[in-house]
Amino acid sequence: MSGNGSALDDPEIAHAVETLWNYHRLDNGLGTRTDVGIGLGSHDLSVAIVTAELYHRGLFPLIVFTGANAPTTVERFPRGEAVHYREQAIELGVPADAILVEDQATNTGENITRTRDLLTATGHDVNAVTLVSRPYQQRRARATCRKLWPEVDVVTAGASTELREYVASIGDERRVISMLVGDTQRIDVYAHRGFAAPEPMPADVLDAMALLLDRGYTDRLI
Structure with missing residues (x-):
């Protein structure tokens, strides 16, 4: 080489x-209906694109985008990962009122716990979630959710590539x-x-x- x-x-x-x-890669959330799709912040804009696609397929009625910034994302998403994801989803036709933004999380554990707390605070009863992430973050995201939010059923999704x-x-x-x-x-x-x-x-x-x-x-x- x-x-x-x-x-x-x-x-x-x-x-x-x-x-x-x-x-x-697990991709077990590509055909499963849940209460909310949670787009986990990263450098990868495909997270927002896949989340919007699954929303339009009717797999969940609500989206939460979660993520502040990391050294690997601050230049690409200067206003924060979740904020840029929201803007992308709206460009793809998702109604603004179907999206919540959690813009403080700086790791996957905080993505889960801060999203859980946001949903509770906004009165959403959640029994099942779809975690949308980089394709290769799915297993770790599921493991994190199972530990920190064991009350919900969790499936995962990422870009089909x-x-x-x-x-x-x-x-x-x-x-x-x-x-x-x-x-x-x-x-x-x-x-x-x-x-x-x-x-x-x-x-x-x-x-x-x-x-x-x-x-x-x-x-x-x-």
Whole structure:
């Protein structure tokens, strides 16, 4: 592989990244009706787009966009992740009065707890939620919700795209791979710290993470 080539041209790296990509994607909320769709803030505008699509399909009557800023999002979304997501959803035809904004959360745990508190404060009775996130954040988002909001049933959704197409849409291959590695680490670490419910981690996932760590994808480790 040349210095200007894609890391995914290396078969070992490509296999490892695909393994993590498939592990984190659940997509069990693409046909399930719930009380609210919760768009989790990140650098990825597809979260707002998918949330709007699912709203128009009638899968939930209410949306909450949640997220302030992180170092990786402040330049792209200077007014805050949730605010930009709301604007995108309105451009896509979602009525403004169907959207609530939680603009203080700075991590996934706060996305869940602050959204839960906002819905309670605004008088919404919620029994089931759809978490919409980056495609590869779904497993960690579900685990976080199961721990911090166990009273609700939770399904997840993300952009229906293949890995290479997704990397191209983001325009930063290293960021995507590093975040996949970081989310895999967080599945284990956050469960041990009590921030999330435990998730199984098969041997092939552990092997894929080890290979990518060895290849230097450590930017998003905690």
